[in-house]
Amino acid sequence: MTEPSKSFSARSDAAYFVKAALVGLLVGGxxxxxxxxxxxxxxQYGALRASLGSGYLPYLVSICISAICVTGAFLLVQRVAPEAAGSGIQEIEGAMEDKRPLNWARVLVAKFFGGLxxxxxxxxxxxxxPTIHMGAMTAEAISRSGNVTAPEHKGLLAAGAAAGLAAAFNAPLAAILxxxxxxxxxFPFSYRTYMAVIIASILSAAVMEELTHIGPILLVEVSYIPVWSFLLLGLLGIFLGALGVFFNYALITVMxxxxRIPKGLRWLPALAIGALTGILLNAFPDATGGGEDLVHHLIASNYGVYALLLLTLLRFGGVLFSYASGVPGGIFAPMLSIATCAGLAFGVASVEWLPIESDFRAACAVAAMGGFFAASVRAPLVGVVLVMELTGAYALIMxxxxxxxxxSLTAHHLGGRPIYEQLLERTLRLAGESVDDEKDKTPVQLGTRES
Structure with missing residues (x-):
């Protein structure tokens, strides 16, 4: 290679990495x-409910507010950017396969305000x-500011998505993986695109941490557990593998x-789900919300097995209907909270029936987060690293x-498939695409992006 070509390559790399850095900074902000x-x-919502005292008034106000907010989010998404419904990860994967549109401005508006x-x-x-999808759309906007090749464009989309996950969980390593x-x-793997993902993830997480001063968001204090208890965790993994397969099936089924509801009436489920959420906010608040704050509370509490199983069921059903309502929102955090409930139930039962220290409860909760994630998303390495970064429980890495x-092995042998792969196939099917015929098609030119 001649010296001029080396110089051009270095300048080209630098320009691309500057774009990746800008993606990371903007997504972090x-x-x-x-x-x-x-x-x-x-x-504000919690303070309002508290100010209303007891009785029926908090229920009525919460029913009205939550129902209006969820219905408003649904209508906003439907009228501005229907692809902004749900998590958006399948939309990013579809866009990287040139099968889904990239209406970045509309998605940012619908995702941000609909998500709120x-x-x-x-x-x-x-x-x-929402942050993953918004991160990719931010990268899409930046990629239009200069000439980039198709692989570089897809690399920036991936970098934006990684930056969104890194900022949401303050977990840059898990985002890269x-x-x-x-x-x-x-993903068009190359030195340039891979480094772009790393740069964007680091800067996004750094901006988030600097502005919010939030460390590991699910910090859990744990100690080492005996090696023989790994057999119990293997049993827990088998159960979580089956639960993950069922979760994926149930989510697609509910969606x-x-x-089947007539198109003009599909706002009614959003209204009903919002109203029910308003009731639960007062009657059983642990069954609502993403669940990030719930993990600490559960591990520190003394819930019994049956209460934990009830909470597992409520949150399991809650995420199915919340996601299927057609509003923006992710399933990672709810999955972690479901796993925490199920893992704690297993740990509490183990401590009660077997000669094992009470710290095993927390160990089961942490391990279950990774296990359920691995079974549903089918990304076991991401599950391990994500849990480590979220909880700081590095003593439990084994x-x-x-x-x-x-x-993951259990989910594979039960015939389970990754949830986002299923969601993408479903999206393409509803859009009139044939998944089986895609190999015979000429790739769609990136001109499908909005001008």
Missing amino acids: LATGFHSGLEFMFA LALGSGLVLGREG FIVEETRRQ DLFL PVLVTCTTA
């Missing part, structure tokens, strides 16, 4: 704004889905069920590995 907006809404309304109402949805494991079919491995 956007995610911080979204996070702060949600925290403000949670605080939906999540602020108390739905069982996480903020990570998420791109490697989850988008391995779509398809809602499609137990979490055991649980994630057995859960």
Whole structure:
């Protein structure tokens, strides 16, 4: 290679990495704004309910507010950007395969404000889905500022998505691995694109941490557990593997069920789900919200097995109907809270029936988070690293590995498939695409992006 070509390559790399850095900085700021907006809404909504005292009044007010917010989020999404419903991860994967549109401005508006309304109402949805989708759309906007090749464009989309996840959970390493494991079919792997993902993830998480001063958001104090207890965690992983397969099946089934409602009346489920959420906010608040704050409370509490199983069921059903309602929101955080409830139930039962220390409860909760994630998303390495970064429980890296491995193997042998792969296929099917015929098509030119 001649010296001029080396110089050109270096300049080209630098220009691309500057774009990736800009993506990381902008996504970090956007995610911080979204996070702060949600925290403000949670605080104001909680203060309003508390000021109303006891009786029927808090229920009536909560029913009205949550129903209006969820319905408003649904209508906003339908009229501005229907692809902004749900987490958006499948939309990013579809765009990287040139099968889904990239209406970045509309998605940012619908995702940001629709997400504030939906999540602020108390739905069982996480903020990570919207930030991932908004991160990719921010990258899409930046990619239009200069000439980039198709692989570089897809690399920036992946960098934006990773930056969104890194900011949402303050977990840059898990965000990088998420791109490697989850988008391995779509990601155009090269030195340039891979480094872009790393740069964007680091800067996004750094901006979020600097502006919010939030460390590991699910920090859990744990100690080492005996090696023989890994057998119990293997059993827990088998259970979580089956639960993950069922979760994926149930989510798709509920979403398809809602499609049977006439199109002009599909706002009614959003209204009903919002109203029910308003009731639960007062009657059983642990069954509402994304669940980030719930993990600490559950581990520190003395819930019995049956109460934990009830909470598992309520949150399980809550995320199914919240996601299927057609509003913006992710499933990562709710999945972690469901796993915490189920893992704690297993741990409490183990401590009561077996000669094992009470610290095993917390170990089961942490390991279950990774196991359930691995079973549903089918990204076991991401599950391990995500849980480590979220909880800071590095003493449990081996137990979490055991649980994630057995859960993933169980899901595979039960015929389960990754949830976002199923969601993408469903999206393409509803859009009139044939998944089986895509290999025979000429890739769609990036001119499908909005001007």
